[in-house]
Amino acid sequence: MKSDEAIDLIRPQLKQTRFEHTLRVAETAVTLAKKNNQSVDRMELAAILHDYAKNFPLEDLRQVINESELPQDLLLYHHELWHGPAASVIMEREHGITDEDIRNAIRYHTTGRAGMSQFETILFVADYVEPGRTFPGVEEVRETADTNLYRAAWMALRNTIQFLVGKHGSVYPDTFYAYNDLTLRLNGGN
Ligand code: DGI
Numbered sequence: 001m002k003s004d005e006a007i008d009l010i011r012p013q014l015k016q017t018r019f020e021h022t023l024r025v026a027e028t029a030v031t032l033a034k035k036n037n038q039s040v041d042r043m044e045l046a047a048i049l050h051d052y053a054k055n056f057p058l059e060d061l062r063q064v065i066n067e068s069e070l071p072q073d074l075l076l077y078h079h080e081l082w083h084g085p086a087a088s089v090i091m092e093r094e095h096g097i098t099d100e101d102i103r104n105a106i107r108y109h110t111t112g113r114a115g116m117s118q119f120e121t122i123l124f125v126a127d128y129v130e131p132g133r134t135f136p137g138v139e140e141v142r143e144t145a146d147t148n149l150y151r152a153a154w155m156a157l158r159n160t161i162q163f164l165v166g167k168h169g170s171v172y173p174d175t176f177y178a179y180n181d182l183t184l185r186l187n188g189g190n
Pocket residue numbers: 021051054077078080081084109110111112127160164170171172173175
C-alpha cells in the first residue's frame with residue numbers, strides 16, 4: 001500500500017481532528033525515522049494507519065478482538081486499548097499488510113510492550129510528541145526524542161502510568177512490561 005492509498009483508506013473513518021493528528025504523527029515519525037536510519041516509507045505507512053480504528057463503534061472493536069487471535073484480556077481493560085490491536089488485524093486481513101514491523105507498530109502503539117523494536121518505538125514516541133499534543137510534561141519528552149529515542153519512550157510510559165494511577169485507573173500489563181524493559185535497557189538493571 002502506498003501512503004496516498006492509506007490516506008484515502010483512513011480519511012472516511014476518522015473525525016477531522018483525528019485525521020489531522022494522524023498527519024502530524026506521520027510527519028513526526030518520518031523525521032524520527034530519518035534520524036534513526038529506519039525505513040521512511042514503511043514508517044509513514046504505519047503512522048498513517050495507526051489510528052484507523054479509533055472512531056469505530058466499540059461493539060465493532062469488541063467483535064474484531066473476539067474473533068481474532070489477539071489476547072482477550074484486552075476486553076477487560078479500557079476501550080482506548082482496543083483500536084491499535086484491532087487495526088493491526090484488519091490491516092492484515094482486509095488490506096494485505098503483512099509487514100511485521102508495521103503491524104506491530106500499529107498493534108502496540110497505545111500500550112507499548114517489552115522488547116519494542118526501534119521501528120515500533122518511533123511510532124510510539126511520535127504519537128506521544130506530535131506537535132498537537134499538550135500533555136503535562138510533553139515538551140521534555142519532545143526534546144528528548146531528538147537525541148534519545150528510548151529515553152523519550154520511557155518518559156512517555158512513565159507519564160502515562162502516573163496519569164492512569166493518578167486517576168485510579170487500571171494499567172494494561174504490556175504498559176508496565178514496556179516501562180520495566182526500558183528502565184533495564186537504559187539503566188542496566190536499576
Ligand atoms: O489514539 P491516540 O489518542 O492518538 O493515543 P493512544 O492510542 O496512545 O491512546 C492513549 C490513551 O489511552 C492514553 O491517553 C491513555 C489511555 N489508556 C488507557 N489505559 C491505558 C492507556 N494507555 C496505556 N499506555 N496503557 C493503559 O493501560
